[in-house]
Amino acid sequence: KAGVTQTPRYLIKTRGQQVTLSCSPISGHRSVSWYQQTPGQGLQFLFEYFSETQRNKGNFPGRFSGRQFSNSRSEMNVSTLELGDSALYLCASRARGTDTQYFGPGTRLTVL
Amino acid sequence: DQQVKQNSPSLSVQEGRISILNCDYTNSMFDYFLWYKKYPAEGPTFLISISSIKDKNEDGRFTVFLNKSAKHLSLHIVPSQPGDSAVYFCAASFSHGQNFVFGPGTRLSVLP
Numbered sequence: 001k002a003g004v005t006q007t008p009r010y011l012i013k014t015r016g017q018q019v020t021l022s023c024s025p026i027s028g029h030r031s032v033s034w035y036q037q038t039p040g041q042g043l044q045f046l047f048e049y050f051s052e053t054q055r056n057k058g059n060f061p062g063r064f065s066g067r068q069f070s071n072s073r074s075e076m077n078v079s080t081l082e083l084g085d086s087a088l089y090l091c092a093s094r095a096r097g098t099d100t101q102y103f104g105p106g107t108r109l110t111v112l
Numbered sequence: 113d114q115q116v117k118q119n120s121p122s123l124s125v126q127e128g129r130i131s132i133l134n135c136d137y138t139n140s141m142f143d144y145f146l147w148y149k150k151y152p153a154e155g156p157t158f159l160i161s162i163s164s165i166k167d168k169n170e171d172g173r174f175t176v177f178l179n180k181s182a183k184h185l186s187l188h189i190v191p192s193q194p195g196d197s198a199v200y201f202c203a204a205s206f207s208h209g210q211n212f213v214f215g216p217g218t219r220l221s222v223l224p
Contacts, residue, residue: 033212041216042214042215042216043201043203044214045212045213090155092155099161100161103155104155105153106154
């Protein structure tokens with residue numbers, strides 16, 4: 001079974017731009033969560049989607065948004081990029097009724 | 113305020129010895145705990161988990177201990193191998209897999 005895939009793997013943007021990241025979960029997994037990882041901060045939860053609905057949301061500004069499609073693929077969008085948004089963005093999927101998340105390789109976003 | 117803490121940012125251990133990684137949490141509602149390992153440029157990989165109804169779970173060289181009264185869990189790796197060198201994240205969740213909270217991670221270096 002293929003793992004979680006994320007595209008692109010690397011991205012360089014400038015302040016004020018917007019960016020869209022994509023995540024394809026493991027086949028059959030309907031829950032997709034997004035995390036931001038920065039040095040010293042660990043993984044900060046952004047949001048979780050299940051069956052196209054946002055189920056949980058972390059403590060991030062409204063510039064961070066997401067959506068999930070009927071095939072469970074998810075996108076995350078960050079508008080009006082700031083330097084502090086530079087981070088590794090990780091997506092994780094989980095099978096219904098289970099507690100274990102499986103992570104993709106992440107998208108490394110650099111904001112200049 | 114961090115709900116999941118890993119107070120040691122780094123740990124060095126000699127190959128063949130035991131590695132002990134610690135994690136403390138503040139929310140007594142957490143009912144499921146996980147450990148993930150992360151190599152550079154890769155997403156976190158699930159290692160081992162434990163439910164709050166247990167105090168120990170073992171999988172090969174990895175054992176997780178949970179002390180609910182102290183709100184503390186630890187991951188033991190015996191014997192440690194150079195390939196175990198990575199960042200280890202402790203994570204906690206409640207409501208059976210919802211609202212995952214991650215610690216900041218501990219960088220383990222296993223010296224040959």
